[in-house]
Amino acid sequence: MISKAVDLGIRYTRIGDNWNRITRLRDKKERLERLGMRPVINVMYSVSARHTDEYFIERARQAAAIQPFRICFKDVGGLLTPERTRELVPKLLAETGDIPWEFHGHCNNGLGPLNALEAVKAGVQYVHTAVPPLANGNSQPSVFNVARNLRALGYDAPLDLEALQPASDHLRAVARQEGFPEGQPVEYSERQYTHQIPGGMISNLVYQLQQAGLGDRIEETLEEAAQVRADFGYPIMVTPLSQFVGSQAAINVILGERYKQVSDDVIHYAWGRHGGDEAIAGMDPEVRAKILDRPRARELEHFEVPEPTLRELRQRYGESTSDEELILRAIVGDDAAEVVRAASARHAGADGRPLVELLREL
Template sequence: ELKKAMPKTPLQMLLRGQNLLGYRHYADDVVERFVERAVKNGMDVFRVFDAMNDPRNMKAALSAVRSHGAHAQGTLSYTTSPAHTLQTWLDLTEQLLETGVDSIAIKDMSGILTPMAAYELVSEIKKRFEVRLHLHCHATTGMAEMALLKAIEAGVDGVDTAISSMSATYGHPATEALVATLAGTEHDTGLDILKLENIAAYFREVRKKYHAFEGQLKGYDSRILVAQVPGGMLTNLESQLKQQNAADKLDQVLAEIPRVREDLGFIPLVTPTSQIVGTQAVLNVLTGERYKTIAKETAGILKGEYGHTPVPVNAALQARVLEGGAPVTCRPADLLKPELAELEADVRRQAQEKGITLAGNAIDDVLTVALFPQIGLKFLENRHNPAAFEPLPQAEAAQPVAKAEKPAASGIYTVEVEGKAFVVKVSDGGDISQLTTAVPAASSAPVQAAAPAGAGTPVTAPLAGNIWKVIATEGQTVAEGDVLLILEAMKMETEIRAAQAGTVRGIAVKSGDAVSVGDTLMTLA
């Protein structure tokens, strides 16, 4: 639909290499088919990156993009650490060019690229290689505008900006500001400020509809210079901690993130590694013990399942998750068998069982479910049922000046009472007309009952989330460290393990149940 509305405008997407849009590696046949369908549906430019900066993980996607006639842009996911030097980026640029790309992007997702570092990096790449170079900076730390200007002086070919009404904070520098800065210089863009203002005015109204979903950042955040948290990750952390009733723990989590990142080999913080590191930091803080619980994805990085890390990971943690096994040293996707046929058969089976009508191009639905198993299937079930989705956001109505005699302002509020969140609708007169318990939008029905009282040690939820899978069975004897169930929280799968040996009693949850922090999931007798 976007391509129909903008047939002459090149559309660009961000592609996570072998991860595509998901959080795991997919087999090469899935990568190939996804790119084919994306191009067919109107995508022109693919900015392909890998969270580990491992070029092996970008090769299949880049090759697929070029084979289907689209523009393949290789990406340097910029970060700083004792393991990253100028030579690191020059070597990666050379490797991407050898793989085959049409251009290179420097992706500064955290806004930590200093102006002088930008000048040096762009200058050296342009000096050594004949390649079109783009720069992508987030405005979170306040350095992005200066970094873009210095990169332009150094010869960068393109920079990413956002229209002013949708710019700054977690986003990008304002387009109009840069256009005005460059006006009358050798880098004059030729763009019309008045026409840009018309665009800004339009999106100014659009943004009002979504104000409730914006993060807390109002200006710049210097903590990012230490934590290196990308803008999207910061808003995600804020949201996650609110769901855990732990919004006051943000500073502790931001302090823990660099420590987790070091344990994982100084990996860049970009999707999905930003979510993995962030979630593990949250787990470390909320459980009160570092690595008491290790997320499945964290274990994957330690095992080498995501590719090379810049430096070796924490040896003790790696040994703990390997449990005597060997780490992955080859390209991780080389270990994957073709999976598209099996995925397609599975989606068609589920569609038949649930009475779902697949799209004319059924492969698009297959890929949707492959990348987003639970959410994708739910979407297919309800895509023709508007009532299944949240109401369309409405533009903020102009609020009249409140009269002194009114005891309360009308509106919908989230109120926390003794650790429980409630959504309250207040009328103009101050009367409460609706009161519901606030739960995450994606949650299923909440757990109806806790485990029955009795002898034994309760196994409780360390995080709020949804039960992904119950592995233990009633009456089963388990050893310390055995996986009892898997909790999906903060977009990650967290294994809940037995803290002691015992017999499973009183399983109180099933797959899909929503749980809160501290809920009893089962008991070990």
């Protein structure tokens, strides 16, 4: 897949570890470089008693020791505040010499645009943004907003915003045609720092509870998520760990008992397959014992993740299948290619504009 991406002109990729085990990324970084990629190492932010300044400073040092193309400070949960950004980011940059930094912050708590500005003030050279209507909400801040604010502060933001406007118009037309939500700024919520469930997951939890006739218990579920995260050793709430925590919280509330029923993913987590010894050491011993004291856990004790070879994938999907379609099917799912084709046909006319726009002009 990486070789194909390089062939298509992609030269940069970000890599990370869900537990910030940065030293484990050296081999991956070197393999990517041999294939023609320039790897950016993620250092992910989180909030808990174990995620101290020294914790992040040490991860920054470890990232710099690998000598990556760049380092990215990643706030996937939207948990940073402008004050915390001003306090922490300069300390990280001070440990990494002349390696450039990127900043990746979500807007879950309404502070993403402000945090981006503070990161630049601290010395970060690259800020991740999104094109509306895919900006704000639980996404990154709007590229238009951040660029204009940086220019107002006297920084050079070498972007042609006018060239981006057609892309924004196209995405907005598709969203309205399909009834998709358009990203909007969200209000600040102090409770975000307790449960740390990403905003996009909350709607999934509401659906799970509604299916069980408990749609009015979302607040209880969010409180339970904070307890589950503590029981699991305070994992960083990033995919897939945040899904494990949130789904287990919903199961606990639905059944009225903690860990009476658990998913296979939670069992794999308890066996150390999503964090290794660090995840096991951080878990509440009694909770881990309860999760593993069931027949299904014993069945999965020696489970190995299937890793099909390229030859096996060719045999499954056909020798004539293009590289792009093979990658899509292998990673996303067997029906992924058909979904993409159907969506492309539905949304675009002959010149690539949304069909609804062409009809209006006719």
